[in-house]
Amino acid sequence: MLENKNILIGISAGISAYKICELVRMYRKAGANVRVVLTPNALNLVTKLTLETLSNNEVYVNNFEIDEYKPEHIALTESDILVIAPATANTIGKIANGICDNLLLSTACAFSKPTLIVPAMNTNMWNNPIVQENIRKLSKLGYHILEPASGYLACGTSGVGRMREVEEIFDKTVEIMTPKLKGKKILITAGGTREKIDPVRYITNASSGKMGLAIADTAHAMGADVTLVSTFKTDKPYLNYVAETALEMEKIVKEQTPFQDCVIMAAAVSDYRVENYSSQKIKRGKCIGPAGETTSLMSSGGGKYIMSADNNEATGLDKNAESASNAGLQAECQQGGKCIGLAGETTSWMGGECINLEGNSITLKLVENPDILKEICAERKGETPIIVGFCAESENLIENAKIKIQHKGCDLLIANDISRKDIGFDSDSNEVYIINRELNIKHIEKDTKQNIAKRILEEIFE
Numbered sequence: 001m002l003e004n005k006n007i008l009i010g011i012s013a014g015i016s017a018y019k020i021c022e023l024v025r026m027y028r029k030a031g032a033n034v035r036v037v038l039t040p041n042a043l044n045l046v047t048k049l050t051l052e053t054l055s056n057n058e059v060y061v062n063n064f065e066i067d068e069y070k071p072e073h074i075a076l077t078e079s080d081i082l083v084i085a086p087a088t089a090n091t092i093g094k095i096a097n098g099i100c101d102n103l104l105l106s107t108a109c110a111f112s113k114p115t116l117i118v119p120a121m122n123t124n125m126w127n128n129p130i131v132q133e134n135i136r137k138l139s140k141l142g143y144h145i146l147e148p149a150s151g152y153l154a155c156g157t158s159g160v161g162r163m164r165e166v167e168e169i170f171d172k173t174v175e176i177m178t179p180k181l182k183g184k185k186i187l188i189t190a191g192g193t194r195e196k197i198d199p200v201r202y203i204t205n206a207s208s209g210k211m212g213l214a215i216a217d218t219a220h221a222m223g224a225d226v227t228l229v230s231t232f233k234t235d236k237p238y239l240n241y242v243a244e245t246a247l248e249m250e251k252i253v254k255e256q257t258p259f260q261d262c263v264i265m266a267a268a269v270s271d272y273r274v275e276n277y278s279s280q281k282i283k284r285g286k287c288i289g290p291a292g293e294t295t296s297l298m299s300s301g302g303g304k305y306i307m308s309a310d311n312n313e314a315t316g317l318d319k320n321a322e323s324a325s326n327a328g329l330q331a332e333c334q335q336g337g338k339c340i341g342l343a344g345e346t347t348s349w350m351g352g353e354c355i356n357l358e359g360n361s362i363t364l365k366l367v368e369n370p371d372i373l374k375e376i377c378a379e380r381k382g383e384t385p386i387i388v389g390f391c392a393e394s395e396n397l398i399e400n401a402k403i404k405i406q407h408k409g410c411d412l413l414i415a416n417d418i419s420r421k422d423i424g425f426d427s428d429s430n431e432v433y434i435i436n437r438e439l440n441i442k443h444i445e446k447d448t449k450q451n452i453a454k455r456i457l458e459e460i461f462e
């Protein structure tokens with residue numbers, strides 16, 4: 001599996017350093033040549049002799065020790081991958097800031113091939129915003145991060161911070177070194193669209209975007225050329241377009257689809273949008289504009305007119321002036337009355353006052369959004385790209401999914417049950433059914449969204 005690959009392991013001083021002895025053995029068993037570099041502190045936790053024996057190579061700790069023609073850190077960079085495990089908060093922070101005060105760090109700084117960082121630390125350290133900032137920075141720069149698991153920690157507490165098992169580190173290494181999706185262009189949509197009512201209000205849904213993001217991250221880690229179209233901005237090392245509304249998403253997806261090998265529509269796209277967006281914030285009640293200011297509302301005759309002798313106070317609706325003709329309404333306003341507009345019809349004269357009318361209500365008219373998935377399937381010429389839809393149902397999951405895949409015309413449909421609280425919307429787990437055009441169904445049992453994402457991608461490109 002890893003025949004003739006040169007793997008460089010970097011060990012920093014986490015208690016789980018002892019587990020790396022087993023990892024060295026696993027890499028070697030898979031055919032790799034393994035070299036190990038440790039930080040001086042890590043030597044307190046695991047011995048040079050053990051690692052030398054297991055790797056069958058010299059083990060490095062200090063600068064100025066390697067008997068080769070190149071400086072040590074440059075000689076060590078001639079490896080196919082650098083796996084830093086366990087990676088302490090200290091080592092992560094130094095790599096993120098270009099600090100090179102030991103051999104492992106100067107090697108990491110000079111390393112131009114993939115680096116896999118496997119953090120392990122106390123929960124509070126992991127949750128520290130500075131550590132999180134460093135992780136984000138490294139991830140954005142293209143470093144692979146195998147995030148810690150939750151579990152029992154060496155400090156005697158339980159929480160997030162436990163180094164991933166060596167089997168997972170091994171699998172991740174293989175995934176990085178043999179990128180299954182290399183050369184594939186994949187577009188993924190994620191998040192719930194926001195359909196705007198006015199500048200501050202919108203209609204949306206409960207989708208967190210985590211499933212779409214997990215697919216994008218996994219596809220990227222598997223070597224794909226990823227384009228993410230999300231309703232939120234991300235800090236990812238791949239192309240990210242932000243589309244807040246269904247119409248914005250439609251435009252980007254349609255522009256990009258012809259260049260893709262696969263499109264995965266994981267976003268929860270709103271089926272309806274508000275027909276009349278108000279460019280000004282809608283005020284409670286009805287609004288009164290000062291006399292003398294003619295506006296589109298007044299001139300359209302859409303408002304109501306109230307007489308006020310002193311031009312200070314609204315005294316009531318003048319039924320006669322209701323729906324007055326444009327010219328008449330303007331003329332009367334200029335003569336010293338006030339005009340009332342309908343709530344929601346805000347105009348430039350919003351400098352006026354607002355009055356509350358009892359029982360006042362507004363109606364939002366919703367119009368249908370384009371069905372992006374259905375449209376890109378209909379517009380596709382031939383078999384490319386592969387198009388995958390999602391289907392979130394609260395009842396009759398499989399029956400509805402079978403109807404939906406035929407209605408939409410996509411190649412695969414990923415169905416999940418949103419009536420369950422433990423999976424789906426805003427959860428870190430999911431459980432899905434993958435349905436193909438022949439209506440065959442594959443059940444993927446409850447797992448993390450990352451693992452579900454991997455299974456989905458494997459199914460698409462099997």
Ligand code: C5P
Nearest residue numbers: 265267269270271370371372373389390
């Ligand atoms: O019809 P329904 O909304 O249940 O379909 C869900 C699937 O269709 C998802 O893949 C979603 O991204 C896509 N969709 C779309 N455009 C819409 C609504 C949903 O592309 N307006």
